[in-house]
Amino acid sequence: MAAKKALIVRGGWDGHQPVAATELFIPFLTDNGFDVRVEESNEIYADAAVMAETDLILQSVTMSEISREAFAGLRDAVIAGTGFAGWHGGIADSYRNNSDYLQLVGGQFATHPSKHPDELTEGDPANNYLTYTVKVTDPDHEIMAGIGDFELHTEQYWVLHDDLIDVLATTTHPVQPYHPWHRPITSPAVWTRLWGNGRIFVATPGHSPEVLQDPNVRTIVERGLLWAAR
Template structure:
């Protein structure tokens, strides 16, 4: 049996450590029979010949830009059966200006609320590190990505995500209504979801701001299972 192919596409804003973060998962992919290739540019998405042979895309590209032909090539590949998986801003805050990409992924980062103003130092990442709970949904308790996991706590960026109802939400997180914030009631945001796109599968996990979060046993389990689940099935 020939090895499956995994393509890691990484770059964009360096604050999410795309090289270190994706390197964390390469041994796992290789131990599960993937031949891993790495690209530091989204130009590969426009190469139909290369993309036709990819079973799984692992993307870590925060913000940045994507050309129309690259975005079209990515959508085409996923619709034809290539799986796609990622975490945090590397997939949920990529290519903000490309509506086709946003539709493919099914969710877009909108904010990570900050601490109480009295606790904000200013200009440091920790200003947005909040203790919060990732709650496994009823669907998630049955899904192979999250089955057997319990709700778990993190202290890191808590993503507020805009999403649609084509997502199968496996876990959520609740943003409380705080007196120093503008919203007037708690807001439940998806934290882990899957999405069918044509013949392809997409998996997104919003935790993963840095390597420390990715090494959390629950987060790492979700991402590793998610990559296997998303990979081409036919």
């Protein structure tokens, strides 16, 4: 039986350490029978032959841009059955200028609220690190089986989304006197999406390799990769 093929596409903003982060999961994919190919440019999506034989795309490309041809290749591959998966800004904050990409993924990073203004240090990434709870909302899904609610200390993503996603876990942003919103806001933290014949998996935790090595986050991501694959 031929091995399944996984394509890792990484790049974009260096602050999310796309190389170190994706390297964490290559041994897992290999151990689960995937031949893994790594590309540092999303232009590989425009190669129809490569995409046709790809069973899973793991993308870690924060912000950046995507050409019309590359996006069309990605979209068509997913519709045909290629799985598409990722975490944090590498999938939920990619290609902000492409509305069709945002529709494909079903959720888009909007912000990550910060600490109290008196606690901020100019230029410190930790300004946006908060302790928050990931609440499991679909404990019966195979990705979440046996995982209870858990806490993280990292960026807490506020996500704009539609109701075609299947939410597996959420996080709630509380009301603070120094923020302008007036009631708690709940955002999806883990979701899946069916698009054509393809499956999409997104986890919003994953700002750094350290977050990805949290046992709960790592288990969710690994299961999500397998769930999404053709």
